[in-house]
Amino acid sequence: MADVAVHTHEELTGKKAWDGAAKPFGASYGKLMMWYFLLSDAFTFAGFLIAYGALRISMPSWPVPDFVFSTFPGGFHHKPLYFVTVMTFVLLFSSFTMVRAVQEGQRENKGGVVFWMALTIIGGLGFLGCQAWEWNMLIGKEHMTVTKNPFGTHVESGTYLEGDGHEIKAGDSFKAGDSYLIHKHNGEWHQLPYKVTDGPDAGIEKVQSFGPKAFGALFFFITGFHGFHVLSGVIFLIIIMVNVATGLYVERRNGYEMVEKIGLYWHFVDLVWVFVFLVFYLI
Amino acid sequence: MGHSYEDSKKKVLRIIIILGIITIGEVLFALYGKGHLIEGQSLPGYVVSIAMIVMSIVKAYLIVYEFMHMKYEVPGLVKSVLLPTLLLVWAIIAFFWEGSDWQKRRNLISDKNKAPVKEEMQKQEGYLLFEQSDIYKM
Numbered sequence: 001m002a003d004v005a006v007h008t009h010e011e012l013t014g015k016k017a018w019d020g021a022a023k024p025f026g027a028s029y030g031k032l033m034m035w036y037f038l039l040s041d042a043f044t045f046a047g048f049l050i051a052y053g054a055l056r057i058s059m060p061s062w063p064v065p066d067f068v069f070s071t072f073p074g075g076f077h078h079k080p081l082y083f084v085t086v087m088t089f090v091l092l093f094s095s096f097t098m099v100r101a102v103q104e105g106q107r108e109n110k111g112g113v114v115f116w117m118a119l120t121i122i123g124g125l126g127f128l129g130c131q132a133w134e135w136n137m138l139i140g141k142e143h144m145t146v147t148k149n150p151f152g153t154h155v156e157s158g159t160y161l162e163g164d165g166h167e168i169k170a171g172d173s174f175k176a177g178d179s180y181l182i183h184k185h186n187g188e189w190h191q192l193p194y195k196v197t198d199g200p201d202a203g204i205e206k207v208q209s210f211g212p213k214a215f216g217a218l219f220f221f222i223t224g225f226h227g228f229h230v231l232s233g234v235i236f237l238i239i240i241m242v243n244v245a246t247g248l249y250v251e252r253r254n255g256y257e258m259v260e261k262i263g264l265y266w267h268f269v270d271l272v273w274v275f276v277f278l279v280f281y282l283i
Numbered sequence: 284m285g286h287s288y289e290d291s292k293k294k295v296l297r298i299i300i301i302l303g304i305i306t307i308g309e310v311l312f313a314l315y316g317k318g319h320l321i322e323g324q325s326l327p328g329y330v331v332s333i334a335m336i337v338m339s340i341v342k343a344y345l346i347v348y349e350f351m352h353m354k355y356e357v358p359g360l361v362k363s364v365l366l367p368t369l370l371l372v373w374a375i376i377a378f379f380w381e382g383s384d385w386q387k388r389r390n391l392i393s394d395k396n397k398a399p400v401k402e403e404m405q406k407q408e409g410y411l412l413f414e415q416s417d418i419y420k421m
Contacts (some may be wrong), residue, residue, distance in 0.1 A: 025360035035364050046371050054378040058385035066317055080319055085310050092306065096299040099350050103295070107288055267350045271343055278339040282313045283332050 034261045038268045045272050048225065049279050052218045059212045063151035065281050067179035071137050084281050087130040088273065094123025095270040102263045105256025110244060113259055117241040120266065124234040131227050143184040146220055149211040150182040150189070156201060158194040168192065182208055219280065226276055229269050236262050298349045302342055309338050
């Protein structure tokens with residue numbers, strides 16, 4: 001920061017500020033506008049995540065993330081947060097390769113920029129692949145939709161009267177706070193009956209109820225909106241990488257500023273993921 | 284920016300390693316706090332949540348200040364981008380306040396649904412099914 005000297009526009013350029021040669025805040029128009037776009041986008045994401053928080057706090061129970069997100073490719077179950085940690089590392093790695101691409105751009109090394117941008121694109125595609133797998137599990141195997149949430153939480157202790165053919169057997173007991181997944185077979189939901197064993201309703205028979213309806217819509221909408229940012233980032237990365245490779249930016253004589261701008265955007269996508277990860281998976 | 288290419292390469296590597304370590308720390312802490320790591324050991328929910336939020340803010344700082352080079356921009360740019368985000372502080376307080384109020388109402392309604400029906404209430408003509416004291420509880 002020390003060598004950023006403060007000069008007036010006139011000292012720097014010999015022109016008046018409104019003549020257009022000066023750069024406010026010492027940044028180019030493109031970079032400055034990218035910053036303000038990202039600021040506005042941060043508000044959009046914050047609005048979604050705050051809505052999630054407000055709805056979650058308003059419900060007596062909420063699907064437990066360690067239960068909902070506990071599958072891992074290869075048929076593994078009960079691996080809470082393992083897969084989403086892998087996804088986080090994929091995105092972090094692509095952020096690292098993006099910084100390297102910008103650094104190579106600053107020393108005008110065309111080959112280096114293309115190499116590190118290619119790795120960034122692979123990272124972005126890897127993340128999208130992981131997300132596709134996660135969505136496929138939730139939609140295809142667990143039958144969560146934007147209006148139906150089969151992930152519930154028991155609010156009282158009890159004993160199951162029927163098994164579900166997966167992990168629950170008739171006679172299994174559970175405690176208040178335990179999570180369950182309602183299975184769907186041949187288009188029909190199987191809400192297991194159980195007998196309450198404590199509290200004011202002890203002795204009464206009930207069936208599993210569905211979890212808070214908003215969960216599916218919030219999950220698909222927020223992670224989908226983030227995934228869409230990743231997808232558009234990958235598309236722009238590809239376009240800019242091709243432009244670097246063909247020497248377009250060398251011709252324009254403004255260095256690799258375009259690489260810096262897509263870099264800002266890409267780190268922002270990683271930044272948003274830090275908070276999506278926090279809100280949906282960790283807390 | 285005052286340092287050579289080799290220096291900045293090393294610095295980026297150091298920061299990505301720190302970010303990785305914090306991420307692993309977050310996951311381990313979340314799993315330990317909820318009793319998945321060591322059987323029978325867990326932490327209160329708010330301790331886990333506060334630790335997670337602090338670690339996430341450290342990660343956000345490193346990404347914005349180092350990866351996005353905010354540290355090397357002029358103060359005016361930094362302020363014009365970062366200060367508006369302070370508005371979110373009130374948004375978070377207001378919506379969580381509102382959310383917990385919705386929960387109170389949900390609980391009140393479910394309690395009322397379970398309560399035995401009073402005969403004299405059915406004779407009333409108005410829509411006021413709550414007693415005056417309940418309204419203050421909301």
